[in-house]
Amino acid sequence: GGVFSLIAVVLMAFMFITETYVFLGAGPVREVIDLEMDVSAELRMNVNLDFPNLECSDLTVELWRAAVRSQPRSMEKTLQVSQFNPISKRKRRYERIVNAKKGAEGGFTGCKVEGYVNGYNSPGSLKISAPPNANLSHTVNAFSFGPPQTRDQAKHLARLPEKFRKVADGTLDGRDFFYHANDKVFHHFIHVVPTKYALAGVRKHFMAYQLLHQDHLSHHDDDEVDHWSVRFGFDISPMVAKVTNQGSTRWYDYVTNLLSIIGGAFTVVQLAERCASTLF
Structure with missing residues (x-):
């Protein structure tokens, strides 16, 4: 469980940094x-x-x-x-x-x-x-x-x-x-x-x-x-x-994308953890 939690934190941090960079940076x-x-x-x-x-x-x-x-x-x-x-x-x-x-x-x-x-x-x-x-x-x-x-x-x-x-x-x-x-x-x-x-x-x-x-x-x-x-x-x-x-992304689109990406990453990691628990 601890390993998957660590993977979830790293993945969500990466998604957050990437989305913020796209929002603030030049397109x-x-x-x-x-x-x-x-x-x-x-x-x-x-x-x-x-x-x-x-x-x-x-x-x-x-x-x-x-x-x-x-x-x-x-x-x-x-x-x-x-x-x-x-x-x-x-x-x-x-x-x-x-x-x-x-x-x-x-x-x-x-x-x-x-x-x-x-x-x-x-x-x-x-x-x-x-x-x-x-x-x-x-x-x-x-x-x-x-x-x-x-x-x-x-x-x-x-x-x-x-x-x-x-x-x-x-x-x-x-x-x-x-x-x-x-x-x-x-x-x-x-x-x-x-x-x-x-x-x-x-x-x-x-x-x-x-x-x-x-x-x-x-x-x-x-x-x-x-x-x-x-x-x-x-x-x-x-x-x-x-x-x-x-960048053409509005602030509300940025917030929506950020929440959906983080929520999706958390869901995927949670499903992976359950599959691993079932198999092993």
Whole structure:
């Protein structure tokens, strides 16, 4: 009897530890597509663009919503324009001076636009304009949406399978959009798909934004007689993809499973003890 009692205790302890580990630990990674309304109404757009053949004095940056110019008050503080040397890749602070003489001292022939813009979660476009016949060829060093990831978030993302972590990768990062025609400009269209990550070991869920990008080289618009523009048009998908590896077992299911497993183990051991007593 004592041996079977010991076996029962060990078996029930093992079942308890196993069920608790499954309940608290990470499960298989899965993705769910759902319509969610809790996506932040204000969405941060991060940009880092180089215009190697355009002087900063000729450049204008604007944010548009449909046909309406929507310029956030903080945009001048969060978005920095710097003179850029396309050969050395160096930059220096640019100060706009009225009626200043144009020149490319020290090889700073280009202009860099970097920083972020806080805008509403609705379709719009980032518009970079210059005088007619300006060369708006550009390099996209970085273009993304949402706040930067923390070190802890990046660490947990790196542990996911590639198809789940590549959502946060930069689609446009490091790409060149150069052209030689004087009457054409690049237009970009970006469809933004929000992805919510609810991962085991992370206290709070966080968001990442996948960019589905298309571009085309087209003639400048007929209504842009006094300026030409590169546009980064974007819209935000109402559908949210949720990626999680958290266990899907509810606490009441956990308690029910635990009681049934322990009770079943006790019953099996009790039956085995009776069979052994009958045989021996």
